[in-house]
Amino acid sequence: MGLLHTVNKSPFESNTFDTCLGYAKDGSTVLLIEDGVYAATTGHSAADKIKNASGVTFAVLGPDLQARGLEGKLADGIKVVDYEGFVNLAAESDSVQSWL
Amino acid sequence: MAEKKFMYVNRKAPYGTIYALESLEVVLIGAAFDQDVSLAFIGDGVYELTKGQNTDAIGQKNFSPVYSALGDYDVNKIYVEKESLEERGLTLDDLQHLIWEDEDDDWAEKDSIRLVSRAELADVMAEQDICLSF
Amino acid sequence: MKFSIQINEGPYQHQASDTAYQFAKAAIASGHEIFRIFFYHDGVNNATKLAVPPQDDRDIPKLWSALAKENDLDLVVCIAAAQRRGMMDVDEAKRQGFEDNNLIEGFRISGLGQLIEAGIESDRLVVFGA
Numbered sequence: 001m002g003l004l005h006t007v008n009k010s011p012f013e014s015n016t017f018d019t020c021l022g023y024a025k026d027g028s029t030v031l032l033i034e035d036g037v038y039a040a041t042t043g044h045s046a047a048d049k050i051k052n053a054s055g056v057t058f059a060v061l062g063p064d065l066q067a068r069g070l071e072g073k074l075a076d077g078i079k080v081v082d083y084e085g086f087v088n089l090a091a092e093s094d095s096v097q098s099w100l
Numbered sequence: 101m102a103e104k105k106f107m108y109v110n111r112k113a114p115y116g117t118i119y120a121l122e123s124l125e126v127v128l129i130g131a132a133f134d135q136d137v138s139l140a141f142i143g144d145g146v147y148e149l150t151k152g153q154n155t156d157a158i159g160q161k162n163f164s165p166v167y168s169a170l171g172d173y174d175v176n177k178i179y180v181e182k183e184s185l186e187e188r189g190l191t192l193d194d195l196q197h198l199i200w201e202d203e204d205d206d207w208a209e210k211d212s213i214r215l216v217s218r219a220e221l222a223d224v225m226a227e228q229d230i231c232l233s234f
Numbered sequence: 235m236k237f238s239i240q241i242n243e244g245p246y247q248h249q250a251s252d253t254a255y256q257f258a259k260a261a262i263a264s265g266h267e268i269f270r271i272f273f274y275h276d277g278v279n280n281a282t283k284l285a286v287p288p289q290d291d292r293d294i295p296k297l298w299s300a301l302a303k304e305n306d307l308d309l310v311v312c313i314a315a316a317q318r319r320g321m322m323d324v325d326e327a328k329r330q331g332f333e334d335n336n337l338i339e340g341f342r343i344s345g346l347g348q349l350i351e352a353g354i355e356s357d358r359l360v361v362f363g364a
Contacts, residue, residue: 003226008249008364019111019143022183023222034249063256083260090358091235091266097109097231100242100363104354119242122275125314129346133354230353233361234242234275 002028004093007036008100011046018049020099026055029089031081033061040065041073050075061086104229105136110145112234114164115155120148121163123234128166131173138177138228139170140221146184149195149213164196171200176212183218237261238352239271242363244279245294246287251280254362255297262305270308270352271298273341275363278316281309283338295338302340309341310348 005024011017017039024030030053032040039046040060050058059079065071074080081089090096108127114120130137141149148167155162170178178198185191198212216224225231239258243250258268273280285295302309311321320336323343327335337343353359 003231008253015143016111022218023225025222025226028226034253061253083256084264086257087237087261087264087266090237090360094226095228095231096358096360097225097228098233098361098363100111100233100361106350106353118275122315126274126346126349130350132347133350135350135354230359231361232240232349232353232359233363 001093002026004028004089004096005030006033006096006098007031007039008034008098010035010038011044012038016099017046021049021053021056023097024053024056029057029059029093031059031061031086031089032064032078033086034064037061037064037068037070040075040078041070042075043073047075050078059085059089103135105138105227106130106230106232107138107140107225107228109140109142109225109231109233110148111143113144113147114153115158115160119234120145123232124163124166126232126234127170127175128173131175137175138179138224139175140179140181140225141184142181142221143184146180146188146190146195149180149198150190151194151196167196167198170198171212174200176200176210177214178212179214179216179221179224181218181221182215185215235358236267236269236356238269238356238359240349240352240359240361240363241271241273241277241280242275242361244276245282245285247276248364250362250364251277251294251298252292254360255294255301257360257362258301258307268305268307269356270310270348272349272352273309273311274315274349276315276319278311278319278321281311281316281321281337281341284336299338299340307340311337311341311343312349313343313345316343
């Protein structure tokens with residue numbers, strides 16, 4: 001299944017999200033958590049980058065979206081998971097790379 | 101138990117924060133466990149390996165000499181991301197020359213640093229059992 | 235599946251400890267085993283017994299302590315990182331000649347080897363940091 005990558009920083013605060021995209025191979029999953037969930041919202045370049053990374057599965061941690069009041073701004077094609085979903089993604093992947 | 105592939109992912113510059121130093125401390129302890137160890141220097145992490153670090157005036161310990169000892173600890177797969185160097189106006193010449201001695205090749209001195217592209221390093225990362233980030 | 239967790243940041247300053255806690259709880263609820271939770275860098279500060287957060291907010295050290303007790307978890311604080319930051323259990327404090335100690339129940343202090351061992355013995359190691 002490939003790696004599970006997690007990103008916890010806003011794409012506007014640091015280049016971590018971009019770096020992660022450079023390392024997410026086809027078949028891998030990128031999970032946006034904590035401040036990383038801002039990359040999952042509509043209306044900016046991060047959303048386009050997600051669309052263009054066609055071989056990669058994108059997911060976002062629902063609790064972090066809710067905390068930040070962003071549920072109504074979620075971009076298309078991104079799966080919302082809870083903490084149990086996070087655990088499942090980690091278990092189903094070969095390994096986990098946390099981009100800090 | 102068969103050895104596992106550990107990759108230490110370093111993306112932070114030295115001295116501004118403690119991550120570079122404390123990450124290196126894990127590498128040194130981890131070396132005793134005879135696993136398959138790689139270090140990856142990505143983004144600002146490439147700054148950890150620069151030559152000529154002099155910390156006298158900031159009052160911190162200069163830990164950059166420790167990188168040159170890694171070869172003695174059998175840590176000799178040190179990946180440096182080419183794009184990160186170029187973005188920062190650096191070349192391999194700006195980095196320490198890290199070497200190891202290959203006992204299977206008459207103790208020949210070999211380069212520990214492997215300059216790789218992001219795509220190549222992504223392939224290496226995808227093979228790891230454990231990715232440690234700091 | 236056997237999980238281990240590494241936590242790189244202290245309580246409240248970053249969300250790392252909170253996310254790790256929720257992850258650990260979910261993993262346990264899903265029937266997985268948590269082999270070890272290793273606290274590194276400022277993460278060692280999660281083990282303080284002296285935190286007095288506001289009453290209407292979560293008490294992170296106590297949450298970890300309680301989770302460890304309920305589920306027999308192995309919470310390990312790195313000794314090197316702890317020494318730098320002044321986190322001491324009873325034995326370590328005595329060794330260093332201090333009268334005081336500040337580690338909350340449920341955590342133990344040990345070496346970095348515990349982190350490597352956790353990686354070796356577990357199926358997945360997940361890092362939470364900043």
